[in-house]
Amino acid sequence: MNSFGTLLRITTWGESHGKAIGVVVDGCPAGLELNEEDVQQELDKRAPGQSEVMSPRKEADKVEILSGVFEGKTTGMPISMTIYNKDADSSKYEKIKHLLRPGHADFTYQIKYKHRDYRGGGRSSARETAARVAAGAIAKKLLAKYEIKIIAYVKEIAGIKANKINYNEIYKNNVRCPDKTAAKKMEKVILKAKNEGDSVGGICEIVALNVPAGLGKPIYNKLESDLGSAILGINAVKGVEFGAGFGLANMKGSQSNDEFILKNNKIVTKTNNHGGILGGISTGMPIVMRAVVKPASSILKKQKTINYKTMKQETISVEGRHDPATIVRFPPIAEAMTAIVLADHMLMAGKINPDTLLK
Amino acid sequence: MNSFGTLLRITTWGESHGKAIGVVVDGCPAGLELNEEDVQQELDKRAPGQSEVMSPRKEADKVEILSGVFEGKTTGMPISMTIYNKDADSSKYEKIKHLLRPGHADFTYQIKYKHRDYRGGGRSSARETAARVAAGAIAKKLLAKYEIKIIAYVKEIAGIKANKINYNEIYKNNVRCPDKTAAKKMEKVILKAKNEGDSVGGICEIVALNVPAGLGKPIYNKLESDLGSAILGINAVKGVEFGAGFGLANMKGSQSNDEFILKNNKIVTKTNNHGGILGGISTGMPIVMRAVVKPASSILKKQKTINYKTMKQETISVEGRHDPATIVRFPPIAEAMTAIVLADHMLMAGKINPDTLLK
């Protein structure tokens, strides 16, 4: 379905080339200062057209808050936000509407629903994630009141890895990489792929700082489950891992176990292979997860496919204004979904009053 | 919370050394033939004490069905199953009850709940997964009516990989590996770790065959989200990936996109990098996912930790009858959770009548 969350619940709607997209954020307590600028700022981080490594599509992505805020503060009522679609060009899609774009959801939507808005991928387009970013902006602002900070960045693109993690660097380069040197190489490899009519994949790392110990619910709302579900729900994600992740397959218990130590008379762990979560519950250490984002499916390069009307084999070259590396637009979306999950768990753990922040 | 699922919903309960553990399965349609043997069979696959590479704990794990079945068939009513704990030995836990076992949930449960059943790890013990396996047995039986089959096996342990996939081999060796030769090496490496008072991690692969195209709901109940959430909710799992998974980070779109072809006049894909899921919805290709299982946290080897009563540093050696490689007991649990998710989605997609299988 199109809702996510328990006490903080978002419901998104809208198609890529429809009239608008939007989101309803339900469960934000009253008393949070909020205006459209707060949300716009996050949307701008996700917007296309910021550099050559992104889709040239020019989305103003101007958000409008229609409810739930009064005199500059949330009221506890659902916050409805709408972003009108301005720069949609559906002409490119008309001629390929019966061709199943490889790697896309055309086939599965067609077989499931028998009727779909094929323009720009319709609902399955990554455009929908703008609505999540808008919702996430509220969650982030709420978490900021409790000093919780979420940072996502590109860790790896086409085999090139970030070796340094400098948070200040992330938005200074075009690929949202915390390592300046790696960023340059990444940019180069993206442009090369773009020129070849191809695309590249990568890995995004998401870190949540100052998350208090005690968030998460056993057994089925473990933080890994809920965060994992949120991240795996983002377009193009095909894997997620926490802490040492898949590296744990080649470790011994004596290596992977993080020893408990005292630091300023507080119990912490010496290492963080557990990625800030034990037994599904936060330990107070930084939450660390990584997601793999597949190469963009829309490529100019010719591929074989089927025309489902004629049931004949054809060749497709997906024109349009596509991202050669969706991974570079991924970090703000990952931050948003992470923020939504953590804010929800802050509420569920009674660490944020679900009704109001005011006294 | 302790429930999982939408139309097929399981609720598990019970502590490792409490009186019993159990599960309520809600939403199974009427008319499914079911008896305790069907469930017992799956439980036996998960049971400890089957070989040297497992915990020697002898759990009879005898399941009792208390409701929802009448004259050998389900009635559509909730199916309650109980497994009494027989072989619990809590003595080993008494002396370490204030020591935070590294890698365990002791710390997080203590800080969150301030009162916990520390015996055998209480609710956070992997013993709880027996209840999931019991529930999964029902889901598997339901899916089998629709030819859907789920197979999980050990793909990798401590760096040793299965190179062949022979489903018939899986339960012929002690490590549930589909490759006989790899299995022997894996067994050896586990026993070595065991002798050193240590443990190993590994990777489990789960395959679902004959899943019809069209399962899964955009946007937040994508199959990846729901399967991912289910698998990440199993103890010790720290990562999950679908199809080509993390390998996608180093692929081009022209490589990772699976071309559509016709096979027996049916649309399929030539390759399966997408792991049977596009846009969150099943394509009809095999669903393929992998989960990483961390090395068992309970090890004899000495580790540093904190006594949270005295707030002093201490050394711990976790005695008891532990698994040196929980990964080898993981496949039936992974199958169970996968089956529960897929059965739920079969119901949600209207492919199984939610009320009754009878005419």
Added chain:
Amino acid sequence: MNSFGTLLRITTWGESHGKAIGVVVDGCPAGLELNEEDVQQELDKRAPGQSEVMSPRKEADKVEILSGVFEGKTTGMPISMTIYNKDADSSKYEKIKHLLRPGHADFTYQIKYKHRDYRGGGRSSARETAARVAAGAIAKKLLAKYEIKIIAYVKEIAGIKANKINYNEIYKNNVRCPDKTAAKKMEKVILKAKNEGDSVGGICEIVALNVPAGLGKPIYNKLESDLGSAILGINAVKGVEFGAGFGLANMKGSQSNDEFILKNNKIVTKTNNHGGILGGISTGMPIVMRAVVKPASSILKKQKTINYKTMKQETISVEGRHDPATIVRFPPIAEAMTAIVLADHMLMAGKINPDTLLK
């Protein structure tokens, strides 16, 4: 929260004097013909200003569908509908913003949220129900495909009862009463109350025809629970009853039990004291329920109240353009919520394909 339903789920948002109100309808299968006129028609039935017995507020209540419909048919994606607020006049509310209007939610919202949009009652205004009516229009259209028809009408106002039930009469009079003679008396009593600066209450009866036997889920999603919850969630409703309802308190089992008989070789009941529901599940007989709607709280007559800023006793006379008998605008809302519940249960019972209506 602001969502309702399981497989068909609505999420409403918006304040009485905010920019707009709206609803997201999630879970409507693909392939339903739908346009704005279908929705507008239902909204017009609810609109104020249709006669002297209604609030003179002139709401254009022009609905806009922003997503989920493509080429005249639903796509299975969430349907977002927005209604802009045009005729809001907040001036009357400014001077009484610290006075707790008796019978209103001012006090409870204030104490719960500490910050509220007081203009026109904000979110607690019956204006929100327009969004429900919009959602209900879709549910009604979906149900109509299965011959299910929902009819609501005024059964009683201020002690005056409808003695005849002529469905064709309902929208021919100003009070939505199926009995022409009673309607005239009701209108008179409303106008009298209006002239006295007062308001009246009443009872609405809701009937659902052609509901197939077998809808409803034991134990906690009984039709009475879900319908009751839906109807009790509408502003001003303080009671709901099914079939013989509260009259059952004075009946014997031999009277209240509806005997089963055969009619055209189909099992039906001779009488319908059970209101179409037994054991929480529909019997195929008409579903019959009634809701009591309290007199509108906003009255010109002077009442005592408290100014919560000064904590002083004051006198209030609620000016503005109020309904003297909200009950006359209630039937379309009751129909909408009933339709949403029944459509949801049709989906949950597998009687409507949740993905698509198309072959």
Added chain:
Amino acid sequence: MNSFGTLLRITTWGESHGKAIGVVVDGCPAGLELNEEDVQQELDKRAPGQSEVMSPRKEADKVEILSGVFEGKTTGMPISMTIYNKDADSSKYEKIKHLLRPGHADFTYQIKYKHRDYRGGGRSSARETAARVAAGAIAKKLLAKYEIKIIAYVKEIAGIKANKINYNEIYKNNVRCPDKTAAKKMEKVILKAKNEGDSVGGICEIVALNVPAGLGKPIYNKLESDLGSAILGINAVKGVEFGAGFGLANMKGSQSNDEFILKNNKIVTKTNNHGGILGGISTGMPIVMRAVVKPASSILKKQKTINYKTMKQETISVEGRHDPATIVRFPPIAEAMTAIVLADHMLMAGKINPDTLLK
């Protein structure tokens, strides 16, 4: 489905003549003192066989707590409780298994599930409510920590009304009526019906004291919706009303509006026509609701019905050990469900810490 609640969630299971019935209570915070006696006490209030006006069935109804409690205190983990069925006598049901008992769920379960446990009504039996009472005992104990008290009693039977409300009287008579004189008359009318092989209906009033202002969520989790849904989900209930309830249909706004006044410098209302709830949110005044309970459907008196195997008209006389007035066993069940809803809302409003009561 068989679960109810959001943060405090109960899942019940079991059939009347199956092996056992039970409930899993999920979401009770850690640190609540709890033992089997606390639960048994409530179950004993509901048990049959306490007097001539009840079914003579002798259910020991001995509850066993299987999880979630450690060293006398809850741990925050799910609390599983089982009650074994001891005195089930299914012989009476064998011969009428194809006859649809009027007023019962036989028909609807048969048509929905095509296979049902007909013995003693199976899952649709009021026996299931024992599981709710067990769950409610925990909710009541939790609420008692916050001084919230719930009292239910018989207000009316077969037209005889309680005129006095003396809480101390309720369990001193056989009909749970707070008015000693009325109780005697009620008892007489029940016995008369019993002798005639008939049964009677009645009304139960439920009062919740000391509920803090601010519980309940607009729009779809209004207290009326959630309480109404809970009460309407109890067997035989066909209506529910709050405060002045259906009486509001014949009141003017100037009468029904409860004026706000100051009492000990606290804002309260002078009257309580609103039944403690405004805008769906508690006001701090006593919550008052009433439910109508239909006459027991199982009566000795002959009734016409259908044999669904032969599709022939037959006559039925329902033998067995039935209640002539289920209403007298209703108050503890109503208290239980009310407690569960209010405890859930206390958690959702952040007024009870969802993790732990301990410091």
